[in-house]
Amino acid sequence: MEGAEGEGGCRGFFAEKSATAGASCERAAAASSVRDSPHGEPRATAPSVTDLVAFPPPAFPEPADELGLNEPQARAVAHVEGPLVVFAGAGSGKTRVITYRIANLLAGHRVPPYRVLAVTFTNKAAGEMRRRIASLAGDEIAKELCIGTFHATCARLLRRFHDAAGLERNFVIYDDSDQRAVVARVLKELSLDDKRYPPRQVLSRIHKEKQEGRGPADFEPQGFFDDAILKVYEGYERYLRKANAVDFDDLILSVLRIAEDPKSLPGEDLRARFRHVLVDEFQDVNQVQYRLVRALAASRNLCVVGDDDQSIYRWRGADVRIVRNFRRDFPDAAIVKLEQNYRSSGNIVRAALGVIKPAKDREPKELWTARDGGEPVVVVAAQNEHDEAAWVAERVREAQARGVPLGEVAIFYRVHAQSRVLEEVLRAERIPYQIVGGMRFFERAEVKDLLSYLRILDNPKSDVDLERIINVPARKIGQATLDRLTQVANALNVPLYEALVPLVERGGLGTAAKKSLLAFRDLIESLREKAASAPPSDLAREVLARTGYARMLDEDDSAESDARKQNLQELIGSILDYEAEAAAAGQVGTLSGYLERVTLSSDIDALEDAPRVSMMTVHAAKGLEFDTVFITGMEDEIFPFKGPDPKRNEDIEEERRLAYVAVTRARERLFVTHAARRMIFGNTRFGVPSRFIADFPTAAVKGLMTAAASSERSFRDGYRDRDEPARPRGPWVHPMDREKTSARSFASPSASVPARAPGERYIEREPGEGAGGLARGARVMHEKFGVGAIVDVDPGDDPIATVKFSGWGVKRIKARFLRTE
Numbered sequence: 001m002e003g004a005e006g007e008g009g010c011r012g013f014f015a016e017k018s019a020t021a022g023a024s025c026e027r028a029a030a031a032s033s034v035r036d037s038p039h040g041e042p043r044a045t046a047p048s049v050t051d052l053v054a055f056p057p058p059a060f061p062e063p064a065d066e067l068g069l070n071e072p073q074a075r076a077v078a079h080v081e082g083p084l085v086v087f088a089g090a091g092s093g094k095t096r097v098i099t100y101r102i103a104n105l106l107a108g109h110r111v112p113p114y115r116v117l118a119v120t121f122t123n124k125a126a127g128e129m130r131r132r133i134a135s136l137a138g139d140e141i142a143k144e145l146c147i148g149t150f151h152a153t154c155a156r157l158l159r160r161f162h163d164a165a166g167l168e169r170n171f172v173i174y175d176d177s178d179q180r181a182v183v184a185r186v187l188k189e190l191s192l193d194d195k196r197y198p199p200r201q202v203l204s205r206i207h208k209e210k211q212e213g214r215g216p217a218d219f220e221p222q223g224f225f226d227d228a229i230l231k232v233y234e235g236y237e238r239y240l241r242k243a244n245a246v247d248f249d250d251l252i253l254s255v256l257r258i259a260e261d262p263k264s265l266p267g268e269d270l271r272a273r274f275r276h277v278l279v280d281e282f283q284d285v286n287q288v289q290y291r292l293v294r295a296l297a298a299s300r301n302l303c304v305v306g307d308d309d310q311s312i313y314r315w316r317g318a319d320v321r322i323v324r325n326f327r328r329d330f331p332d333a334a335i336v337k338l339e340q341n342y343r344s345s346g347n348i349v350r351a352a353l354g355v356i357k358p359a360k361d362r363e364p365k366e367l368w369t370a371r372d373g374g375e376p377v378v379v380v381a382a383q384n385e386h387d388e389a390a391w392v393a394e395r396v397r398e399a400q401a402r403g404v405p406l407g408e409v410a411i412f413y414r415v416h417a418q419s420r421v422l423e424e425v426l427r428a429e430r431i432p433y434q435i436v437g438g439m440r441f442f443e444r445a446e447v448k449d450l451l452s453y454l455r456i457l458d459n460p461k462s463d464v465d466l467e468r469i470i471n472v473p474a475r476k477i478g479q480a481t482l483d484r485l486t487q488v489a490n491a492l493n494v495p496l497y498e499a500l501v502p503l504v505e506r507g508g509l510g511t512a513a514k515k516s517l518l519a520f521r522d523l524i525e526s527l528r529e530k531a532a533s534a535p536p537s538d539l540a541r542e543v544l545a546r547t548g549y550a551r552m553l554d555e556d557d558s559a560e561s562d563a564r565k566q567n568l569q570e571l572i573g574s575i576l577d578y579e580a581e582a583a584a585a586g587q588v589g590t591l592s593g594y595l596e597r598v599t600l601s602s603d604i605d606a607l608e609d610a611p612r613v614s615m616m617t618v619h620a621a622k623g624l625e626f627d628t629v630f631i632t633g634m635e636d637e638i639f640p641f642k643g644p645d646p647k648r649n650e651d652i653e654e655e656r657r658l659a660y661v662a663v664t665r666a667r668e669r670l671f672v673t674h675a676a677r678r679m680i681f682g683n684t685r686f687g688v689p690s691r692f693i694a695d696f697p698t699a700a701v702k703g704l705m706t707a708a709a710s711s712e713r714s715f716r717d718g719y720r721d722r723d724e725p726a727r728p729r730g731p732w733v734h735p736m737d738r739e740k741t742s743a744r745s746f747a748s749p750s751a752s753v754p755a756r757a758p759g760e761r762y763i764e765r766e767p768g769e770g771a772g773g774l775a776r777g778a779r780v781m782h783e784k785f786g787v788g789a790i791v792d793v794d795p796g797d798d799p800i801a802t803v804k805f806s807g808w809g810v811k812r813i814k815a816r817f818l819r820t821e
């Protein structure tokens with residue numbers, strides 16, 4: 001921290017000790033560097049900041065050390081005036097520095113709490129920081145601090161400065177669906193075809209402009225299409241203004257405009273508002289956010305902390321150069337580097353360094369730990385996603401038995417859709433869990449939509465489901481029509497579905513409404529015919545294709561819509577699972593059977609406040625830490641993820657940083673799992689262990705196989721251990737790619753044939769082929785139950801084998817679902 005020491009160093013905690021402060025600081029530093037186990041339990045015995053302020057400060061060299069701060073951390077905490085960058089690797093105490101620094105400003109320098117602004121990346125992180133400060137400085141003080149995400153902070157500021165933004169105080173914040181409705185309306189006013197200009201696509205374009213801070217006046221149309229977009233953009237802005245509404249981008253932009261206005265009074269007021277501004281996870285701020293931070297920190301008391309190795313939102317406009325250019329913008333900034341990781345065991349830190357080392361274009365930095373190796377990082381080869389989930393659940397139980405609270409256990413996955421199988425297994429095992437930063441699989445909107453369609457096809461009397469989907473995707477059946485439908489249904493005492501025709505026949509409806517209602521009824525009727533004969537998984541695909549749901553998502557070029565598609569594929573995966581289970585029991589899976597299973601299994605588990613395992617995507621895990629962490633699905637093309645959109649998903653560098661974030665969340669134990677075969681997004685793929693696993697230093701890692709995987713090993717051609725050369729990769733085609741490159745849409749029933757790597761010895765028997773090869777005692781493989789031995793065979797058109805599976809007992813299964821050597 002060049003230059004900072006003389007000015008701000010060794011004040012605050014140490015303020016009252018002015019004369020000896022400088023020397024003492026050095027001693028504190030020396031003391032902390034010789035501590036052999038600095039991570040023990042320092043907080044249990046350490047005095048709090050309030051202790052230090054309330055009572056005469058203890059004699060040096062204790063304070064920094066006993067508060068649990070090493071020398072560079074103490075310098076950063078004690079720095080008061082002027083810009084400061086803390087630039088350091090994961091788990092080195094950056095967030096701790098922010099927290100202590102705020103406590104120090106409040107307690108040691110009497111800065112009023114409302115004059116401190118701290119920006120975090122998630123609401124969870126904001127809550128956590130407020131809690132930590134409350135424990136250091138007291139509840140009353142912590143309550144008055146301005147801590148929150150960019151959006152939350154700006155919403156709060158805009159309530160105060162609404163006049164300057166031309167809004168009334170009670171302005172509303174429009175969410176995604178409100179925004180789409182506005183765009184649809186504007187398109188109509190401009191007589192533009194919403195097929196040519198799908199609202200979602202228009203909206204993501206507007207969003208992109210706003211993220212760059214460009215209003216309609218700054219928009220530079222390139223070509224005919226853009227001319228139209230510009231008109232819609234203008235109309236959209238006009239509409240929002242008229243409605244006294246803002247969208248999420250406006251929250252930030254409006255505050256930015258006020259803050260950057262050099263002449264206005266509110267601008268001056270806003271710029272003078274905060275005496276100190278602190279930003280956590282600075283590597284992930286985007287241009288507009290950065291400008292805002294700069295404007296709000298007119299005092300130049302700006303402290304940013306970050307780690308370029310953890311920058312994981314570049315596709316959202318976060319620009320890591322901002323971190324690197326900070327010094328150019330604030331040439332006098334003090335720089336503190338933290339190099340000691342306090343979070344993780346030696347082996348976990350080593351694994352993390354192994355992953356990040358090959359990254360291109362990194363700022364050089366050190367990261368070391370004084371901790372010993374601890375448990376090795378366990379890399380587990382599972383047979384498939386069910387085997388993986390069962391193995392994880394078993395280890396969670398083991399951790400619990402060792403005394404690790406469930407709240408200290410986290411399961412990560414790369415994409416939301418992966419949570420489904422894990423959730424099912426945890427539920428079956430009655431292990432309470434929560435999904436952080438997302439929703440439980442069966443509560444996600446698109447999953448509920450498709451289930452509602454399926455329920456209606458199974459039972460058209462279900463009014464709740466009908467209401468949910470009658471206008472999804474939009475088919476011009478508005479609230480007014482729905483109200484009339486309800487009236488007619490009430491009058492006739494019939495379900496809504498049965499009131500459709502009577503409503504149309506009664507007259508009084510416009511032609512368009514009539515047409516829409518009848519078209520909807522025809523659609524449902526024809527799907528019901530299909531439901532009578534098709535397997536439920538085919539039916540689900542058909543629903544997506546014929547209702548226009550798939551198209552609605554296709555038209556939306558956003559990451560959110562990609563996630564929705566993946567979730568729907570995954571729902572189809574769950575139907576396929578159900579069908580396979582039914583088939584294994586020699587039964588035919590039915591729509592009602594599936595719906596019953598889903599309804600029963602989504603029964604929310606007991607006690608609300610019980611400690612729970614946290615499940616989340618790796619993105620949501622940033623900044624958090626847990627005793628025990630599982631990173632699941634560590635296979636190439638899952639993590640690193642290979643999605644349908646090369647511009648968004650194929651950035652291997654970003655995936656590498658994401659893997660680094662994942663690994664560095666663990667304190668004591670880290671388990672990394674990969675599966676040889678995984679059904680995901682409704683398709684089976686064959687996985688090779690992620691390339692990032694190969695970057696773990698061998699000495700820090702222990703390789704394991706689940707029981708099922710090791711018994712399958714002898715069946716599989718070309719299976720290799722981690723240290724043997726990798727198995728050649730099959731040309732797995734991502735289901736989304738397949739959708740684009742062939743006529744088979746992802747919603748088409750024919751896409752249900754699972755992709756299979758060439759050379760895979762997988763004998764799928766056709767009915768009537770006979771039971772050849774299925775002699776008693778022969779070893780066979782089943783997708784779900786793993787390896788078993790044949791006990792008996794019933795020959796016939798579609799032979800059925802009785803098989804004894806290890807772990808599952810005896811099952812009767814159609815022979816065509818078995819593999820032999």
Ligand SMILES: Nc1ncnc2c1ncn2[C@@H]1O[C@H](COP(=O)(O)OP(=O)(O)OP(=O)(O)O)[C@@H](O)[C@H]1O
Pocket residue numbers: 038039042068069070073088089090091092093094095096097307310341342343622623624625664
């Ligand atoms: N000097 C210290 N002594 C003891 N424990 C410390 C010290 N500094 C940090 N820690 C602990 O180390 C862990 C990591 O700290 P923190 O979360 O602040 O790191 P970070 O740099 O913000 O990590 P990330 O990059 O993941 O956001 C926390 O549990 C914190 O309490």
Ligand SMILES: [Mg+2]
Pocket residue numbers: 094095096280623
């Ligand atoms: Mg942090």
